Amino acid sequence: MRRLAYLFVLLFGMSGAAQAYDEENGFDINEVCAGCHGEYGQGGKDGEYPRLAGQPAAFIAEQLHLFRSRTRPNLAMVEYVDDRQMPDEDIADIAEYLSRIKLKTKLPPVDENAPGFDAYARLIESKKLMQIPRAKGDVEKGEKLYHKECSTCHGREGWGNEKKAVPMLAGQYTSYLWRQVKKLRKHIRIHDKDAPDEELLDDFSDRELQDIFAYLSTVDD
DSSP states (O other), rough: OOOOOHHHHHHHHOOOOOOOOHHHHHHHHHHHHHHHHOOTTTGGGGGOOOOOSSSSSSHHHHHHHHHTSSSSSHHHHHHHHHHTTSSSHHHEEEEHHHHHHOBSOOOOOOOOTTOOHHHHHHHHHHHTTTTOOOOOSSSHHHHHHHHHHHHHHHOTTTTTTTTTTTTOOSSSOHHHHHHHHHHHHHTTSSSSSSSTTOOOGSSSSSHHHHHHHHHHTTTTO
């Protein structure tokens, strides 16, 4: 059986290093993205729109280019990523902007009666809070399988690798991960444009994936 590390690279792809960017332009572009992906790139509707916050900038940029060329089909995205609507410079800016958003999994305790407590700042902080619901599956088996097969690329706990543009799997909606599995198995989405007929997912059972996804859903607890 091929290593599951390749599975997750298959799911999300890889690309080069992030470019310098215009933060203000990234902020402005994100106002459009926020309609689906949330103000802080947290995604929404239980994974109908994936989390983008914290993903490697090079990975995000690569996916936007794939949407533009329709190599990765997504009709909802096409109108936003054409050369006029979002030139390459804008893609670089929004990719870098989203990659720098940090979402907490829990808030530190505070004393709301303490002098200087800032209720508004606490509210903003709470909006940047995100924790994935527990997924079905054997967490223990999933953890062992993940650490054996996947952690080399995606990190010890699935938070990805910025330098290598390997995306995070922990902190991503489980329903979204399953949707990508289905698309890859049907060749609606490809991993490698130079080898579009790869069938790596044929080596993995749904149960194995279920257990791995179950583990990943606990990492942000």
